[in-house]
């Protein structure tokens with residue numbers, strides 16, 4: 001007898017989006033917004049039963065950035081980062097605030113600071129484990145390099161940014177101090193459909 005896996009609990013993601021949309025209506029400053037948003041993202045990534053399968057797909061060569069939601073007014077976006085075994089980013093910035101919630105596996109992050117024209121590691125690398133949250137911001141630490149903590153399995157983190165992050169003009173850096181612009185875009189052509197409530201009894 002085969003067991004049918006239960007459907008993802010999209011209600012968790014819808015609840016997060018509803019509540020985060022309320023926050024960006026009321027809090028326009030980064031500090032209070034992140035303070036209020038932190039527990040919401042914490043609650044979302046505390047459970048690993050809601051991520052649409054299409055947003056959990058890795059790529060053999062590159063980490064993936066699957067868009068889950070983009071606020072129509074550009075106030076925030078939510079992206080599923082899927083790390084294949086051993087994959088990592090270049091050193092990069094964000095240009096807007098970001099909150100990273102670990103959903104599955106683990107990732108390492110190393111912040112960088114520019115010293116005498118070169119990018120050097122700032123502080124110890126940190127490891128983000130499931131349920132934990134990290135932040136980036138141009139007002140604090142915004143330049144880092146991130147990697148899958150595992151070389152033998154996929155890791156997934158959920159990122160919330162203070163803009164339509166796939167459209168933001170950003171930069172990647174090399175340790176010797178050179179840099180180049182990039183706009184990340186998104187890995188998928190379609191956003192997973194979490195809004196069909198017909199099988200959940202409608203509203």
Ligand code: FE2
Nearest residue numbers: 092094144146
């Ligand atoms: Fe980043």
